[in-house]
Amino acid sequence: MHATDSVPNMSLPRNSSTGEAFQHSSVRMNLENSDLWKSFHNIGTEMIITKHGRRMFPHCSVSLSGLQSFANYVIMMDMIPVDGYKYKWKKEQWEVAGKAEPQPPCRTYVHPDSPAPGSHWMKQSLSFLKLKLTNNTLDQHGHIILHSMHRYYPRFHVVQADSLYTVRWGPFQTFSFPETTFTAVTAYQNPKITKLKIDHNPFAKGFREGGTHSHKRCRTSGSPSAKRATKPAPESPQSLKRMPSHTEKPLTSTEQPQKGPHLSAWPLEQDSSDRLHAEPLDLEYDYSCEEQMVPASLPYNSYRSVEYGRYPYPTSEVEPSNEQPPVHPLSTAEYPAPQHPYPHPYPYSNTVDWSQHPLFSYSCW
DNA sequence: TCCTCTAACACTTTTGAATCGC
DNA sequence: AGCGATTCAAAAGTGTTAGAGG
Numbered sequence: 267m268h269a270t271d272s273v274p275n276m277s278l279p280r281n282s283s284t285g286e287a288f289q290h291s292s293v294r295m296n297l298e299n300s301d302l303w304k305s306f307h308n309i310g311t312e313m314i315i316t317k318h319g320r321r322m323f324p325h326c327s328v329s330l331s332g333l334q335s336f337a338n339y340v341i342m343m344d345m346i347p348v349d350g351y352k353y354k355w356k357k358e359q360w361e362v363a364g365k366a367e368p369q370p371p372c373r374t375y376v377h378p379d380s381p382a383p384g385s386h387w388m389k390q391s392l393s394f395l396k397l398k399l400t401n402n403t404l405d406q407h408g409h410i411i412l413h414s415m416h417r418y419y420p421r422f423h424v425v426q427a428d429s430l431y432t433v434r435w436g437p438f439q440t441f442s443f444p445e446t447t448f449t450a451v452t453a454y455q456n457p458k459i460t461k462l463k464i465d466h467n468p469f470a471k472g473f474r475e476g477g478t479h480s481h482k483r484c485r486t487s488g489s490p491s492a493k494r495a496t497k498p499a500p501e502s503p504q505s506l507k508r509m510p511s512h513t514e515k516p517l518t519s520t521e522q523p524q525k526g527p528h529l530s531a532w533p534l535e536q537d538s539s540d541r542l543h544a545e546p547l548d549l550e551y552d553y554s555c556e557e558q559m560v561p562a563s564l565p566y567n568s569y570r571s572v573e574y575g576r577y578p579y580p581t582s583e584v585e586p587s588n589e590q591p592p593v594h595p596l597s598t599a600e601y602p603a604p605q606h607p608y609p610h611p612y613p614y615s616n617t618v619d620w621s622q623h624p625l626f627s628y629s630c631w
Numbered sequence: 632t633c634c635t636c637t638a639a640c641a642c643t644t645t646t647g648a649a650t651c652g653c
Numbered sequence: 654a655g656c657g658a659t660t661c662a663a664a665a666g667t668g669t670t671a672g673a674g675g
Contacts, residue, residue: 314668317637321666354634363634401636414635452636453669468644469667471675 292332293424295441298391299324303445305462310360310461311448319398319409323467326394326420326446333384333424340425340433341377341387343394345410348417348447355455363415370403370411381429394420401452404629412450419447 297303302324303311314320326343333339347366354363375397379386400409412418419442426434454460464470 323667348656356634407666423645469665 293439295331295422295521296331297325297443298329298444299383300443300445302466303443304479305315305466306459307445307447309458309462310456311446312451312454312456313399313448314454315399315412315414315450315452316574317400317402319400319402319405319407321395321398322448326397326422327391328394328422329391329439330384330387330424333388334426335383335385335388337384337426338428339384339387340380340423340436341392342374342380342423342425343377343397344374344423345399345412345422346373346421346442347420348419351417352413353417353449355451358456360455364418367413369553370413373408374412375408376430381427386482394587399450401450411458414450414452417447417449419444517628530548 280321306324313322330341333562347369352363352366353360355361375394377392377394378396379392398409399412399414400407401414402409403411405411420534422441423438424441425433425438446578449455454463
């Protein structure tokens, strides 16, 4: 499995009264299963969110290097909206459906091993397998709350702190990976995503081999769902529409959306991590049809992350219009967001910075 | 009518306690 | 008694899909 390096910003760290910030400039984070992420990213990753919480697939797994062996660190992860839009799946592609809903309560997932010394974090990769996503804004289980049909990317924080209580004052560094951008959904929209998940996710083995068991499933007449099942599922138009199929007509370049932001395919050409990791993906499927939908390569700039508080997003200025690209949640007046022809799924680089400023003044634990 | 969300389903994998053998 | 390997049931997690609701 190849890893995607998240290279720290080479700009000098801010002055630190302790001087510690300078010692962290060599910290690096790698995305462990980046090939798998890219496979999904090529199609347009979708993550199921449910009321009771659903794990991510692919899940986030990263490795760290450059930490101080004996210093304690807390590793955290949160989800950041990619843009100020809500989306809908229409005619086999994503389209803008309007402005984003007001942000749900922002939560941060703390890696269960935290706090732990740098040697521990560097010994093996960190898995965020157990993190769950929910659309329940009243969730009491600590799951990360997202809006369905909105787009997010995970962000990782490495904070030097001896306990969870001192995290807010510890120097921190933030990383993100462009290929981990996803659309939160309550039911899969793109059948290609479904197929890819079934082929890679062991829990979905029951749905493998070209068709689902639900086709063969014989619901008992006494079961609640059997009472609901008044129509034969396999032949229904909806089931045909949703069913992954090898014979599905591939999208052509003429089927590309012609207006506004579209997300049917997120090209690797836009991915800065490819510059670090450029070998071709060993994919089981041919997604060349999606690559035809790729817009021109876009610049990929680095930005400094600023964590002083909840970023002003979404704002009233963010309109679902091509004329006003979304503002990067981490952007500042000093480092404004880039101007892109599309609301780019990842209009910034893996953002890193060390700061002496309090972290996550808005987070809930 | 369209779109989104929910709950129940069948199935697989994971987890952890109990048991066994050395 | 202690340790590691094995077994097995329960729990957890998966995508599917009909129906509800806006």
